[in-house]
Amino acid sequence: MKDILQCQFGCGKRIRHETVEFSDGLKIRVPREEVDNSIHDCPNLPNIDPHELELDGEDGSWRPNTKALAPTEKEDYDEFVEEQGDAWQKESIIKHFEDLNEDFLAIDGLEFKNIRHSVKKNLVKQLDKIPQFFYTINLWGGDEDLPACLQTDAKGYGQFIPAELLGLFYQMDGGIEGLEDAKKCYKILKETGWIKIVGKENQTPSQKIEEMDEWIEDAKQELLIDSDGSLMEPGTYHEVALRKPDVLETKPDDENVKIDNQKLREEIDQFEEEDLHNFILYKFPGTKLIEKLKTLEAFPKKTTLYEKYEEMLKTEKEKSVLEKQGTPLSYLDFGDKNTIMRQMIKISYWYMLTNIKTRRNDLDHADDTPKELKKARQDDEITLNRKTRDEIHLVKNEFERLKNK
């Protein structure tokens, strides 16, 4: 097969497709022009509105203004038909971009990796069908606000081009692999030259790429820190990744997983109630905490955290026989504490906090999985637990660093 062909949308330009592969197995094809290798912004595809294409003329002919997207010069047309066969109908292109717009309406839960992954997967699928990297995607939250890093214009709305949105999703996934994936996307974004700042943060695509490099470096450094906080010999971090949790001498069986899950559940509680709790109190001593709570919205919004606290206090006074002494923070949950932390910690650590909470929620749910399936998942459970312990460790280190600042 020839790797340089006429553009399949009939603009007459000769292009090749570069495949970019991500660590989760997803792939995109980037159309590049033969002449200067730049990313092809096809004049026959819409950039914002699916209806940019005009629907007049005759069907299937090589003459201008037809319903089909084919070259207007006879010679180009003949070559096009030979290489591509049928031309795209303008109507199906319009339908494609109308559907794409609909795919980004009312999306909640993008702070969760599995939901991000399904949105990501769909975007990649659509890009595979029609590789258009110069298109404005309007992302709308449903009942909830979008995650902060995806709000560009309002709490429930963000505007992106495809490589930008993919990049932000991978950046949210985090980890060295996620950051490397994000970097690939930001490189494409930079090449499009379409936007000056990425997401809501005041950064150019180039600055985003530099930031990814920094974070990747940080992440590699973090891996050098052993679980007791001591520095490991450089080069040994592969062993850390392969390290089995202390409780497990052999391959996990059902009982071991159960024990490890229970143990982790307690470790997470201890982390939340001591480390996270005390760090927030340290940052907001005395009445400063109440002031802060009045400025933050509880999830899923409508009230402030302070109002939520007052409500909890009231309920408890009605129900309880023993009056509890505690700061307002004692009445708030892990999610609320993460809301407070959002502006206080680097975003990469904040994602770790949300991951830890997600794992805690998973462990709280009764597991009715049939025994055979459970068996297949044992290794995954242990890996997740190990990852969560690493995250607790990294966040605790970051707390110490921030306290000493």
Ligand SMILES: [Zn+2]
């Ligand atoms: Zn084209």
